Amino acid sequence: MNFWRKRTEAFDFQITRKCKHCEASFHGKFCNICGEKVLEKEDQTLKNYLLNLLNAYTFIDGKFFNSLRTLLLKPGKITEDVSEGITVPYMQPISFFFLANFIYFFFPVIQTFNTSLYNQLYRMPYSGFVEKEVTEYISENNLSLSDFSQIYDMNSTGNSKLLLFLFVIYLIPFIVLANYSKQVNFVKYFHLSLEFVTFILIVPTVGISLVTRGISQLILGLGVNWNGEIRDEYYTFFLSLIILGFFVPAIRRVMGFSWWRSILGGILLVSALIVVITIYRLTLFLATFYTL
Ligand SMILES: [Zn+2]
Structure with missing residues (x-):
């Protein structure tokens, strides 16, 4: 598990999505009207659910070390x-x-x-x-x-x-x-x-x-x-x-x-x-x- 490394992933930034919350159309990972995040497959795995709970993305993104x-x-x-x-x-x-x-x-x-x-x-x-x-x-x-x-x-x-x-x-x-x-x-x-x-x-x-x-x-x-x-x-x-x-x-x-x-x-x-x-x-x- 690449806990310390940033994930490289294949996210399609080109396709137009419809926000599940406010129904606006947008590209990318977040709705640009209300900020809702696109639900990805790996968001629903137990590992990522727990990591999210621990706010461990802070470490994965290197934000803690950058702040320090x-x-x-x-x-x-x-x-x-x-x-x-x-x-x-x-x-x-x-x-x-x-x-x-x-x-x-x-x-x-x-x-x-x-x-x-x-x-x-x-x-x-x-x-x-x-x-x-x-x-x-x-x-x-x-x-x-x-x-x-x-x-x-x-x-x-x-x-x-x-x-x-x-x-x-x-x-x-x-x-x-x-x-x-x-x-x-x-x-x-x-x-x-x-x-x-x-x-x-x-x-x-x-x-x-x-x-x-x-x-x-x-x-x-x-x-x-x-x-x-x-x-x-x-x-x-x-x-x-x-x-x-x-x-x-x-x-x-x-x-x-x-x-x-x-x-x-x-x-x-x-x-x-x-x-x-x-x-x-x-x-x-x-x-x-x-x-x-
Ligand atoms: Zn929205």
């Missing part, structure tokens, strides 16, 4: 193309985001977007509120703090992955701010935000975590005594630079700004990530705490 390659090599290009109506070469930006989210979901080691109860209680600007709520809850339910934090952390881990979409929404006002003088429609902002968060998921989150784990395994394998920890502030700085290196050319491409203005916008947005992640963590606390 374009994302990595040409920041902002997907957003720019999609807003100009070029959509065929890519996965839908929202499906691409959910696929990245899905990959992230299956890496239990990666905790970037999760926050333990300890951090919620003592490290956040809103920790006073968390402490008050949690103290009330555990005394009402006769729980110890350590019992409660076990239940909390387990639920928070799952929620942190399900709520990632909120990150895309929270980032939008800052993109609008970084871009205050340009008139851009909402969908373009939304797609740019999707592209930013998809990048953050794929490169600094999944990619860099795998690379640092690989390096620490290698160093351990060589018998060097190193615990695989990189100091947090260096790590954060390094990740911020990678994200900045993506945001700046993306802003330049999508907004058409000069380099210096793109750099300014990039710095604003990377700094905004701190605010976005804080609001996201507060949402995560509320969603976890009130559904326990």
Whole structure:
């Protein structure tokens, strides 16, 4: 089964067909009035029925790999193309985001977007509120703090992955701010935000975590005594630079700004990530705490 290769097929593009849905006449695979697809013989085989269900044509058409390659090599290009109506070469930006989210979901080691109860209680600007709520809850339910934090952390881990979409929404006002003088429609902002968060998921989150784990395994394998920890502030700085290196050319491409203005916008947005992640963590606390 040529799962990875595009099918070469004998489809008759010359004959005139009558649409089964709206009865218009047309040539080719889709009705050009209502968009109904011509039913082909192989659509009705079990194999293709299942592949369709899995949306595996995304892979067969190479759309996933094309989206990934374009994302990595040409920041902002997907957003720019999609807003100009070029959509065929890519996965839908929202499906691409959910696929990245899905990959992230299956890496239990990666905790970037999760926050333990300890951090919620003592490290956040809103920790006073968390402490008050949690103290009330555990005394009402006769729980110890350590019992409660076990239940909390387990639920928070799952929620942190399900709520990632909120990150895309929270980032939008800052993109609008970084871009205050340009008139851009909402969908373009939304797609740019999707592209930013998809990048953050794929490169600094999944990619860099795998690379640092690989390096620490290698160093351990060589018998060097190193615990695989990189100091947090260096790590954060390094990740911020990678994200900045993506945001700046993306802003330049999508907004058409000069380099210096793109750099300014990039710095604003990377700094905004701190605010976005804080609001996201507060949402995560509320969603976890009130559904326990
Ligand atoms: Zn039709």
